[in-house]
Amino acid sequence: MSDGNYKPPAVWAWDAESGGRFAAINRPVSEPTHECALPRGRHPLQLYSLATPNGVKVTILLEELLALGHDGAEYDAHLIRITEGEQFGSGFVELNPNGKIPALLDCSAEPAIRIFESGAILLYLAGKFGEFLPTQTADRVECLNWLFWQMGSAPLLGGGFGHFYVYAPAYFEYPINRYAMETKRQLDVLDRRLAANTFIAGEEYTIADMAIWPWYGALALDRLYDAGEFLQVRGYRHLQRWAEQIDQRPAVQRGRMVNRTWGEPAEQLHERHDASDFVHRTQDNLDPGTASD
Numbered sequence: 001m002s003d004g005n006y007k008p009p010a011v012w013a014w015d016a017e018s019g020g021r022f023a024a025i026n027r028p029v030s031e032p033t034h035e036c037a038l039p040r041g042r043h044p045l046q047l048y049s050l051a052t053p054n055g056v057k058v059t060i061l062l063e064e065l066l067a068l069g070h071d072g073a074e075y076d077a078h079l080i081r082i083t084e085g086e087q088f089g090s091g092f093v094e095l096n097p098n099g100k101i102p103a104l105l106d107c108s109a110e111p112a113i114r115i116f117e118s119g120a121i122l123l124y125l126a127g128k129f130g131e132f133l134p135t136q137t138a139d140r141v142e143c144l145n146w147l148f149w150q151m152g153s154a155p156l157l158g159g160g161f162g163h164f165y166v167y168a169p170a171y172f173e174y175p176i177n178r179y180a181m182e183t184k185r186q187l188d189v190l191d192r193r194l195a196a197n198t199f200i201a202g203e204e205y206t207i208a209d210m211a212i213w214p215w216y217g218a219l220a221l222d223r224l225y226d227a228g229e230f231l232q233v234r235g236y237r238h239l240q241r242w243a244e245q246i247d248q249r250p251a252v253q254r255g256r257m258v259n260r261t262w263g264e265p266a267e268q269l270h271e272r273h274d275a276s277d278f279v280h281r282t283q284d285n286l287d288p289g290t291a292s293d
């Protein structure tokens, strides 16, 4: 841990005792830690995930596709408990060599296609079903601009601000200032964009909204990092309007529940294998779990 007088050694060494919320699972290598085959359900799409913002992007899109009547978007959502290191099992690493949720297997193709990185999953599904990705070139490019903006920006919010504000073993002024500044800049980018547009990519609800909302919508609604007051999120008026609008969508409300193991029991569905699971949740799905955003 730094006391302000830290000088990096010539060669970095792994200090397993560095502390912080995820110290037990963070490693400088990427090979699997254990043999573990992934479960396989009966639907064309097999999702392995957790309801963190990156996971929720995908379950929102799947629920939106199903709401439009795309039966081919039926999916099994298997729970991957990242705090237990389940993302380092051999089956999961085979699906995603980066060892992070979400990961998807499309079994409707022969051989099955693996897709990892939430942005790639959104693009793949939007392309496969021809929804939520504009077809007209300028609109499509604008949608992709914001999709990739999210993929590049959110690590500074999550890995930067969220890490130092919530997960680091102590408060450090320099990184909190640095990442709070960047997070507020990003919120301002979105607020200005949404002042002139109903949705992120324009007048159409797209995968760009689905990518951005679980991070910045959650932050605006004060559901992420308990940082609403610190970052004064209520002041981003247009972002607030958009965040609340998306929050009302039934598919978004279902998507948020899938693979969620914390928070209000009524908002949790640990695994989703059938549309009726949202109504008939088992006792297992009502037990509070351990993971968090």
Ligand SMILES: N[C@@H](CCC(=O)N[C@@H](CS)C(=O)NCC(=O)O)C(=O)O
Residues within 6 Å of the ligand: 025, 052, 053, 054, 055, 082, 087, 099, 100, 101, 102, 116, 117, 118, 119
């Ligand atoms: N760029 C990746 C990021 C995925 C990611 O960071 N997933 C986190 C949860 S939100 C994870 O699996 N963390 C476990 C770990 O780092 O070991 C994506 O968008 O899919």
